[in-house]
Amino acid sequence: MHASTSHPEQRLRLERVTKRFGPHMAVDGVSLDLAGGEFFCLLGPSGCGKSTLLRMVAGFETPDSGTIRLGETDLTALPPHRRPVNMMFQSYALFPHMSVAANLAYGLKGLGLGRTQSAERVKALLRLVRLEGFEARRPDKLSGGQRQRVALARALAREPRLLLLDEPLGALDRALREETQGELRAIQRRLGTSFVVVTHDAEEAMALADRIGVMERGRLVQVGPARELYERPASRYVAGLLGDVNLIDGRLGRAEPGGVRGVETALGLLRASGEGEAGNAVVVAIRPERLVVSGEGEGEGDDLSGRLRGRLTEATFLGDRIRYRVEMANGSTLRASAALPASGPIPAVGETVAVAVPADAARILPA
Ligand code: ATP
Numbered sequence: 001m002h003a004s005t006s007h008p009e010q011r012l013r014l015e016r017v018t019k020r021f022g023p024h025m026a027v028d029g030v031s032l033d034l035a036g037g038e039f040f041c042l043l044g045p046s047g048c049g050k051s052t053l054l055r056m057v058a059g060f061e062t063p064d065s066g067t068i069r070l071g072e073t074d075l076t077a078l079p080p081h082r083r084p085v086n087m088m089f090q091s092y093a094l095f096p097h098m099s100v101a102a103n104l105a106y107g108l109k110g111l112g113l114g115r116t117q118s119a120e121r122v123k124a125l126l127r128l129v130r131l132e133g134f135e136a137r138r139p140d141k142l143s144g145g146q147r148q149r150v151a152l153a154r155a156l157a158r159e160p161r162l163l164l165l166d167e168p169l170g171a172l173d174r175a176l177r178e179e180t181q182g183e184l185r186a187i188q189r190r191l192g193t194s195f196v197v198v199t200h201d202a203e204e205a206m207a208l209a210d211r212i213g214v215m216e217r218g219r220l221v222q223v224g225p226a227r228e229l230y231e232r233p234a235s236r237y238v239a240g241l242l243g244d245v246n247l248i249d250g251r252l253g254r255a256e257p258g259g260v261r262g263v264e265t266a267l268g269l270l271r272a273s274g275e276g277e278a279g280n281a282v283v284v285a286i287r288p289e290r291l292v293v294s295g296e297g298e299g300e301g302d303d304l305s306g307r308l309r310g311r312l313t314e315a316t317f318l319g320d321r322i323r324y325r326v327e328m329a330n331g332s333t334l335r336a337s338a339a340l341p342a343s344g345p346i347p348a349v350g351e352t353v354a355v356a357v358p359a360d361a362a363r364i365l366p367a
Helices: 050-058 100-108 115-128 144-156 174-191 202-208 226-231 236-242
Strands: 012-021 024-034 039-043 065-070 085-088 162-166 194-199 211-216 219-224 246-255 260-265 268-273 281-286 292-295 305-317 322-328 333-338 352-358 363-366
Touching (some): 012 050, 024 050, 024 211, 024 219, 050 085, 050 162, 050 194, 100 115, 144 162, 174 202, 194 202, 202 226, 202 236, 211 226, 219 236, 226 236, 236 363, 260 281, 268 305, 268 363, 292 333, 322 352
Parallel strands (some): 039 194, 039 211, 162 194
Antiparallel strands (some): 012 065, 246 260, 246 281, 281 363, 305 322, 305 352, 322 333
């Protein structure tokens, strides 16, 4: 998808945007180009600068340097209310004493709409978030998920070109979160408005975004679709942020046929995918679900995989999968997880097992 052709006025471009608070560099030279109609997530742990970046796009903070443009408009020096941008906060900020309809009508103030027009628009907004018939309800008589939808409808009332959402689902419990993620996605698709969401929850970012931007100490360190970041992280930081990962230190060998590299590690020679100069210190990153644990004698002769041997110290049944821990000869532990075998026994704790490391799933990262 490159929607910038269909919505060029929604294209968001940041160029070397920087913000300091005293000596602290909160946002450090961030450049970013978002297509119109894109759903983008800024992902990172608390304090990495993602909210500050969002607030600069909204106009609540001013960059020390750099530019922010939406379509042809330079937003950098515009006050918040003059930007064709709106922001939705985690706390929703609905007026508790006002009906849902009044809350939404408030969002339409200043647009010069007549009474009927305004009522029609409120109706359309409620239809959008599937809350028809809730006009007269007060926010304190709504569920958390419904309140979240009213806040979203209000944020969309003035038809912003870009909607910014800071941890929009943070107040919802897990089940409702998942359901609401689907709705948020569906609403964004229907409207075609660009959304930028800030979250510290990698699964949420993966569920929502067309692309994710990972932030580390004020810098944007990797941008890409969820699967690319998950399978080909650029660093151990990104690898760990996106999900559980085994990291094995090693030294890079020469390139082998098939684009695979040997890596000398304390566990033995592993084959892995990635770039680098022979002799360099590297880390091999492999997701638990890509390691294949089997009984010692099973599945041998598969020379595409590095096969390691270890002692099973944990085999936990989790319903949809089994979680393994395998203690290796050098005392380190590998974490693996697997779908339940269709038949046959699950290896037992204490057994010696084989751990296969598929070369295409083992990624070489800088040390
Ligand atoms: P969180 O998810 O906890 O909000 P974040 O990634 O959104 O984290 P920011 O809120 O952008 O991080 O903050 C980035 C850094 O800048 C933090 O170290 C924070 O303490 C600092 N900071 C943010 N706002 C201010 C401010 N107004 N004055 C001083 N320091 C600030």
